[in-house]
Amino acid sequence: MEAAEVLDLFRSSRALLEGHFQLSSGRHSNQYFQCALLLAHPRHAQALAKEIAARLATRPELVIGPALGAVVWSQEVARELGLRSFFSERVDGQMSLRRGFELRPGEKLLVVEDVLTTGGSVREVIALVRQLGGQVVGVASIVNRSGRKNPFEAEGLPFTALADVEAVSWTREECPLCKSGAHGPAVKPGSRPGAAKTQV
Numbered sequence: 001m002e003a004a005e006v007l008d009l010f011r012s013s014r015a016l017l018e019g020h021f022q023l024s025s026g027r028h029s030n031q032y033f034q035c036a037l038l039l040a041h042p043r044h045a046q047a048l049a050k051e052i053a054a055r056l057a058t059r060p061e062l063v064i065g066p067a068l069g070a071v072v073w074s075q076e077v078a079r080e081l082g083l084r085s086f087f088s089e090r091v092d093g094q095m096s097l098r099r100g101f102e103l104r105p106g107e108k109l110l111v112v113e114d115v116l117t118t119g120g121s122v123r124e125v126i127a128l129v130r131q132l133g134g135q136v137v138g139v140a141s142i143v144n145r146s147g148r149k150n151p152f153e154a155e156g157l158p159f160t161a162l163a164d165v166e167a168v169s170w171t172r173e174e175c176p177l178c179k180s181g182a183h184g185p186a187v188k189p190g191s192r193p194g195a196a197k198t199q200v
């Protein structure tokens, strides 16, 4: 599956939003990938998971993703690989494993994310897995917006993404959309239903 086909899936699912957005990093952007709208189509999710599974250099024993965004995605990738799927969640701001999820010593984990921007959540999951005695063998995401081919090179981990689409973003102070005021204030699409101005 080519990156262009992945982006076509986003467009046909109306999951690629255009307007004035605040990303999880706090920066503002004119584009937002609302991955939940794509993963709402199980057949699309399955096709993407199949592609990720085919590209993995090292076979993991378990798949894990940070809640909430990566819960469905982790489940789909794990299904494709015939493995279990865990998710991590924040407790008082601290990335944690709850709900009886436990790692075996040395267990090999693939960490997945739906849309990777700064990679902050994934880094927290990597640290959590290592702290709990697991072994991270790779990171995979559907979209890579980091602007780097492998944002986890420093961690010594292989990284796979189905589409590299660098985020065009600005600080609040330098944001041209804030200055023009044409799109109204920046919205966080993840937290506000129907926030997108237009969709492409």
Ligand code: ZN
Pocket (backbone or CB within 6 Å): 020, 028, 029, 172, 175, 176, 177, 178, 179, 186
């Ligand atoms: Zn702005």
